[in-house]
Amino acid sequence: MSHHHGNQSDEKVLNNPNKILLMGNPNVGKSIFFTELTGVHAISGNFTGTTVSFTQGQITLGGKEYTLIDVPGTYSLSPTSEAEAVAARFVQSGAAAIICVLDASNLERNLRLAMELTTYDIPIIYTLNMMDVAERKGVSVDVMQLMVDLGAPVIETIATKRQGLDKLIQSLEVVLKQAEGCEYSCNKCEGCPWAAAREICNRACTKDVNANPSFLDKLGDAMMKPKSGIPMAIFVMAAAIAIIVFGGRGLRAGAILPLVNNVIVPFFRNLFTSFVPEGVFQNILIGEFGIFVISFEWILALIFPYVLMFYVAFTFLEDTGFLPRMSVLFDNIMRKLGAQGGSLIHVLMGYGCAVPAIIGTRAATNRKERIVISAAIAFAIPCISQTGALMSLLAGYAWWMLPAMIAFSLVLFATVTIIVGKMVKGKVDPLLLEIPNMLMPNPKSYGRKLLTRMKHFLKDAQGPMMIAILLAALLAESGVLGIIADAAQPIVSGWLGLPAEAVTALILGIVRREMSVAPLLALDLNALQAFVGGAVSLMYLPCLSVFAILAKEFKAKVAVTIALSTIVVAIFVGGLINQVGQLFM
Amino acid sequence: MSFKTINLYDAKKEKVLQVTFVPSISLLENLGLRNGTKVVVQSRYGFGGPVLCRVENAFAVAIGKDIATQIAVKEVSSK
Numbered sequence: 001m002s003h004h005h006g007n008q009s010d011e012k013v014l015n016n017p018n019k020i021l022l023m024g025n026p027n028v029g030k031s032i033f034f035t036e037l038t039g040v041h042a043i044s045g046n047f048t049g050t051t052v053s054f055t056q057g058q059i060t061l062g063g064k065e066y067t068l069i070d071v072p073g074t075y076s077l078s079p080t081s082e083a084e085a086v087a088a089r090f091v092q093s094g095a096a097a098i099i100c101v102l103d104a105s106n107l108e109r110n111l112r113l114a115m116e117l118t119t120y121d122i123p124i125i126y127t128l129n130m131m132d133v134a135e136r137k138g139v140s141v142d143v144m145q146l147m148v149d150l151g152a153p154v155i156e157t158i159a160t161k162r163q164g165l166d167k168l169i170q171s172l173e174v175v176l177k178q179a180e181g182c183e184y185s186c187n188k189c190e191g192c193p194w195a196a197a198r199e200i201c202n203r204a205c206t207k208d209v210n211a212n213p214s215f216l217d218k219l220g221d222a223m224m225k226p227k228s229g230i231p232m233a234i235f236v237m238a239a240a241i242a243i244i245v246f247g248g249r250g251l252r253a254g255a256i257l258p259l260v261n262n263v264i265v266p267f268f269r270n271l272f273t274s275f276v277p278e279g280v281f282q283n284i285l286i287g288e289f290g291i292f293v294i295s296f297e298w299i300l301a302l303i304f305p306y307v308l309m310f311y312v313a314f315t316f317l318e319d320t321g322f323l324p325r326m327s328v329l330f331d332n333i334m335r336k337l338g339a340q341g342g343s344l345i346h347v348l349m350g351y352g353c354a355v356p357a358i359i360g361t362r363a364a365t366n367r368k369e370r371i372v373i374s375a376a377i378a379f380a381i382p383c384i385s386q387t388g389a390l391m392s393l394l395a396g397y398a399w400w401m402l403p404a405m406i407a408f409s410l411v412l413f414a415t416v417t418i419i420v421g422k423m424v425k426g427k428v429d430p431l432l433l434e435i436p437n438m439l440m441p442n443p444k445s446y447g448r449k450l451l452t453r454m455k456h457f458l459k460d461a462q463g464p465m466m467i468a469i470l471l472a473a474l475l476a477e478s479g480v481l482g483i484i485a486d487a488a489q490p491i492v493s494g495w496l497g498l499p500a501e502a503v504t505a506l507i508l509g510i511v512r513r514e515m516s517v518a519p520l521l522a523l524d525l526n527a528l529q530a531f532v533g534g535a536v537s538l539m540y541l542p543c544l545s546v547f548a549i550l551a552k553e554f555k556a557k558v559a560v561t562i563a564l565s566t567i568v569v570a571i572f573v574g575g576l577i578n579q580v581g582q583l584f585m
Numbered sequence: 586m587s588f589k590t591i592n593l594y595d596a597k598k599e600k601v602l603q604v605t606f607v608p609s610i611s612l613l614e615n616l617g618l619r620n621g622t623k624v625v626v627q628s629r630y631g632f633g634g635p636v637l638c639r640v641e642n643a644f645a646v647a648i649g650k651d652i653a654t655q656i657a658v659k660e661v662s663s664k
Contacts, residue, residue, distance in 0.1 A: 433646065435647055
């Protein structure tokens with residue numbers, strides 16, 4: 001998967017004349033088409049702004065190579081967010097063809113964008129998607145009439161069920177061939193795009209007002225009523241947490257821990273002892289804290305079960321249309337904090353990983369909102385890797401330590417949102433969000449998305465982990481760690497009340513978040529120390545990838561400010577918890 | 586018919602309303618909320634929350650309180 005924005009490769013893609021643009025309103029199914037047509041996986045989800053940057057993939061049509069671009073969804077070519085601006089730039093750069101995806105259940109507004117697209121002299125092929133949802137809502141569309149009015153092919157599809165894709169490819173080949181060598185002409189929209197869209201829609205659509213709402217529609221409506229929706233949302237969240245906590249714990253104890261301890265680690269131990277002589281080098285490889293021991297114990301046994309269970313739950317929820325409903329139900333709370341409900345989607349994504357969450361804030365209509373939410377995610381939202389490590393750290397003590405940590409993180413989130421909101425100039429835009437129909441996730445795309453995410457996790461986690469462990473091993477073996485530990489003693493032991501060795505966590509935590517927790521597991525901490533260590537790690541610098549993405553998305557100054565303040569606040573507040581805690585111990 | 590103009594935030598639920606004024610916010614226009622658009626308020630969320638509207642009987646939009654209070658509507662007929 002290649003995500004690009006605002007750099008040189010952008011220009012290269014924009015200047016490529018052999019590109020086909022996949023365009024349409026937000027959340028009409030473009031990313032599913034993209035994945036099906038190119039085999040490159042684009043992450044899709046049932047909410048506005050799943051794709052905030054473009055994804056590209058190769059497609060062969062009529063023996064010729066084309067680059068298919070999954071353009072972020074937009075309501076119009078006068079953009080209202082950074083993500084939508086990308087779409088406008090793509091159309092202006094020209095293309096071999098546009099596949100314009102129309103939501104059949106919401107044709108008028110979708111046609112409005114189509115009307116704008118017709119003014120660019122690019123061949124267009126339309127897909128009338130979500131025919132099943134339209135049917136469910138009693139809307140029927142006269143496809144022939146639509147074709148006549150648009151002067152271009154219209155293919156009926158149901159992307160989530162992979163229906164109509166063959167016809168789309170055939171039609172696309174014909175259109176590309178026709179466009180070659182001759183001046184392209186289709187029915188161009190002159191005048192008001194809204195009026196034209198309404199006219200076409202009125203001719204092609206008929207609505208059966210007596211259509212019975214389906215179970216999913218009723219469920220979607222019930223989730224939106226404050227009285228039934230809030231308890232349902234709380235129930236769903238509680239169920240998701242239960243799946244992650246108990247599912248993760250079960251998976252770890254029942255399958256992955258035995259696999260690591262009895263199979264994987266002994267395998268590498270036997271392998272390396274057979275030819276590496278005893279000593280420092282062997283220690284670095286397979287000693288107690290060796291690369292081939294710790295990386296499996298931490299990444300595979302400690303973190304992976306929770307990561308898997310998190311995405312089992314999250315991937316399901318994001319395909320249903322649950323997330324934007326949360327945004328609406330809790331907009332009032334977010335508004336009181338100086339943000340808005342739309343950002344809640346990104347916060348929830350942040351519980352998985354902060355990187356896609358911060359990139360996802362590009363869908364926000366306002367820069368201040370982006371900075372406030374990105375800072376709050378960096379400070380207060382633990383990613384699932386860190387959460388997994390925190391759960392293991394706190395599990396050995398009283399049952400209330402985990403809920404206390406959750407409560408602490410929520411208070412921290414509110415505080416950071418309010419303070420950063422006051423520091424950044426400007427105003428946050430109020431909520432304005434389309435609420436999609438509830439959908440049942442398609443098992444095939446669900447499975448594929450989950451698999452992609454797990455592959456990414458293992459790939460992204462294993463490398464930095466090995467580097468960090470190597471770094472730690474070198475520091476320990478060379479004696480540098482001892483020097484740093486001595487120097488940091490007043491802070492780590494005096495102020496935070498942790499053993500001097502805990503400094504390892506602070507060093508490794510710079511690389512990956514869970515590593516600001518994992519080294520504490522071996523230190524035999526008391527309950528207060530465990531809580532302080534967990535709290536420090538929660539607030540402490542997010543990982544290197546987060547720092548990089550903050551610098552890329554905003555200015556380097558923003559990234560440095562967030563990074564430095566997380567370190568200062570983590571040590572200051574962590575120490576306060578320790579000092580206050582001491583009074584009661 | 587002489588229905589008086591009120592703001593969308595205070596409008597009654599489940600009545601067909603016609604928009605008579607929208608503030609110039611491009612996302613509103615892009616979503617299809619313009620003068621003459623028909624909307625029905627479905628839910629309102631307390632403590633400063635948004636209103637949920639069905640637009641042209643086709644799709645649902647949540648509109649934050651600070652925008653909804655600036656949108657003027659009049660009742661067209663009861664549903």
